[in-house]
Amino acid sequence: TYKIAAHFLPWRKPELLEGEHSLSKLPALIRRKGLNHVLIVTDQGIVKLGLMDGLLHGLTAAGVSYVVYDQTVPNPTIENVEEALHLYHANRCEGIIAFGGGSPMDCAKGVGARVARPHKTIPQMKGQLKIRKAIPSLFAIPTTSGTGSEATVVSVISNSKTHEKFAINDTVLIPQYAVLDPALTMGLPPHITATTGMDALTHAVEAYIGRSNTKETIRCSREAISLIFENLFEAYSNGTNKNARKNMQKASYLGGITFTRAYVGYVHAIAHTLGGFYNVPHGQANAIILPHVLEYYGKSVYKPLAELADLIGVTQASDSVEIKAKKFIKWIKDLNKAMHIPAKVSGVIVEEDIPLMVDRALKEANPLYPVPKILGK
Ligand code: NAD
Numbered sequence: 001t002y003k004i005a006a007h008f009l010p011w012r013k014p015e016l017l018e019g020e021h022s023l024s025k026l027p028a029l030i031r032r033k034g035l036n037h038v039l040i041v042t043d044q045g046i047v048k049l050g051l052m053d054g055l056l057h058g059l060t061a062a063g064v065s066y067v068v069y070d071q072t073v074p075n076p077t078i079e080n081v082e083e084a085l086h087l088y089h090a091n092r093c094e095g096i097i098a099f100g101g102g103s104p105m106d107c108a109k110g111v112g113a114r115v116a117r118p119h120k121t122i123p124q125m126k127g128q129l130k131i132r133k134a135i136p137s138l139f140a141i142p143t144t145s146g147t148g149s150e151a152t153v154v155s156v157i158s159n160s161k162t163h164e165k166f167a168i169n170d171t172v173l174i175p176q177y178a179v180l181d182p183a184l185t186m187g188l189p190p191h192i193t194a195t196t197g198m199d200a201l202t203h204a205v206e207a208y209i210g211r212s213n214t215k216e217t218i219r220c221s222r223e224a225i226s227l228i229f230e231n232l233f234e235a236y237s238n239g240t241n242k243n244a245r246k247n248m249q250k251a252s253y254l255g256g257i258t259f260t261r262a263y264v265g266y267v268h269a270i271a272h273t274l275g276g277f278y279n280v281p282h283g284q285a286n287a288i289i290l291p292h293v294l295e296y297y298g299k300s301v302y303k304p305l306a307e308l309a310d311l312i313g314v315t316q317a318s319d320s321v322e323i324k325a326k327k328f329i330k331w332i333k334d335l336n337k338a339m340h341i342p343a344k345v346s347g348v349i350v351e352e353d354i355p356l357m358v359d360r361a362l363k364e365a366n367p368l369y370p371v372p373k374i375l376g377k
Pocket of ligand 1 (some may be wrong): 101104147154215
């Protein structure tokens with residue numbers, strides 16, 4: 001089913017507004033689509049930075065009224081979605097702008113799902129294709145370069161009571177428009193640049209080593225990985241390098257395009273349990289777990305990892321496939337280290353939680369992954 005879905009689901013891509021100052025074109029576009037009232041979903045960090053000010057002025061000038069929901073938390077919750085949904089209806093909104101990282105974008109998608117299916121709760125839409133009805137126009141404006149949510153079918157929501165973090169997957173959640181304006185990520189602090197960038201890398205790598213690849217996902221994964229190899233450390237250490245920021249935005253978008261078709265696997269499954277149980281930021285969890293899981297997969301992933309090592313040029317012609325694969329994993333570890341991302345998740349895991357975390361991670365992980373039977377025992 002997964003493999004067939006990767007090839008045949010009605011995939012579409014968001015229409016892109018790309019490049020510096022592309023955000024300034026959005027208000028007129030929204031107006032042209034005939035929308036008068038919109039809900040903006042964001043978070044407190046974005047509001048404090050004043051990142052949205054230009055957009056708000058632009059909307060007013062274009063005659064589009066808006067209401068702002070700014071209480072989204074990292075690892076957004078069902079409560080976030082319900083509060084934002086209330087604002088949507090109370091203000092008779094007709095469309096949704098998601099402004100921020102993956103958390104506001106996923107919260108906005110959750111609102112869209114609830115508008116489309118008012119009689120289904122968020123947990124009832126968990127899993128695959130439970131919406132199947134158009135959501136209101138969704139305009140995604142990523143301000144981190146990592147999740148790729150602006151291009152994906154996924155909304156990841158946390159249940160703050162059960163500590164479960166789960167995904168709602170439906171092609172109707174792919175935003176109609178995405179704005180990739182590098183000006184929005186210029187002030188992203190180094191630590192968030194690093195961890196979100198490693199999230200994008202995890203998407204591209206997990207999709208590449210899975211078994212649901214198409215020609216397009218292979219191409220997108222490889223392009224994303226090359227861009228990350230060339231630009232992530234530069235964006236981390238020199239945040240005002242516009243070109244590096246622009247390229248990381250593109251890498252993140254391509255990571256979204258590839259993993260939403262070819263899936264993610266055990267790294268994400270484990271990261272989601274860490275997010276749900278202990279609020280570990282998603283990118284940080286992925287960054288730490290990625291090399292460990294790749295090592296655990298062993299020889300089942302040597303071939304694709306060797307190809308990626310060749311792609312980024314860390315190999316020599318005389319290296320065996322195994323050596324090349326190990327060099328790729330070493331590159332990931334070295335990059336984490338250079339960006340001060342720790343090698344382990346320390347000080348948060350409570351031992352008694354581990355059996356439930358393992359259970360949830362195994363249930364979530366994609367059965368088409370390289371060693372599902374070994375891990376499933
Ligand atoms: P985030 O959205 O949680 O943001 C993290 C922090 O960065 C926040 O405090 C925010 O205010 C701040 N921030 C955002 N942009 C900034 C900027 N330009 N300058 C300064 N600070 C800024 O982080 P994220 O990593 O983008 O998103 C994580 C969430 O996305 C997780 O819940 C994860 O599960 C989800 N996710 C979703 C998908 C998907 O396809 N839907 C894919 C991967 C991850």
